[in-house]
Amino acid sequence: MRQQVEADPAAPQAASGPRGVRWFPRMLALAFVIVVVDQLTKFWAVSTLSDGRTLRVLGDLLSLRLLYNPGAAFSIGTDHTWLFAIIAAIAVLAIIWFAWRVRSRAWGIAFGLVLGGATTHLLDRLFRQPGFARGHVVDFIDYAGFFVGNVADVCLVLGGALIALLYLRGVALDGRRRDG
Structure with a gap:
């Protein structure tokens, strides 16, 4: 005779349930798409805007012009490009470590956005001119x-904002709301 065991409502759902789904492969796929799109748009910007022209998209609000940024946001730390390469590498590894535990679609999207953005910046730092770990990031959206x-x-800002929102709302990596 089989004994029927009731599921503990406090226990995590089985792997087949919505919170049991591992979002890691989907997060990696999103990050990969971001890297490809970012690198393709940078290739376009370099090939189209290298002559110094500016393309107006929305009047003075949004335009396209090519810059090579050796620093961080707002060109901060332009003499420390190698340091940003190390920071980007650490960020990529940290995101992968945290993202492995994600069981929530929202967290998977957030980490995918940040991982894609950090990875493509790392690639720029490692493989663009003027040399390995000193490469300049291609910027072109003004x-x-x-x-x-x-x-x-854009992906880093959106992913960071989503992470902040999920944290402030008390949503854990498995998608459950924390008490308190």
């Missing part, structure tokens, strides 16, 4: 003269 960025920057 936001009304306030700053110039790229697709990876």
Whole structure:
């Protein structure tokens, strides 16, 4: 005679349930798409905007112009490009470590966005001119003269904002809300 065991409502759902799904492969796929799109748009920007021209998209609010950024956001730390390569590498490894435990679609998307953005910045630092671990990031999206960025920057900001929102709402990596 079989004994029927009731599921503990406090226990995590089985791997087949929505919270049991591992989002890691999907997060990696999203990050890969971001890297490809970012690198393709940078290739386009270099081939189209290298002559110094500016293409207006939305008047003075949004335009496209090519810059090579050796520093971080707003060209901070331009003499420490090698340091940003190390920081990007550590960030990529840390994101992968945390993302392995993700069981939530929202966290998977957030980590995928940040991983894609950080990975493509790392690739720029490692493989673009002027040399290994000193490469400059290609920026070409000009936001009304306030700053110039790229697709990876957009993904990093969106992913970071989503991580902050999930944290502030008390959503754990498995998708459950924390008490308190």
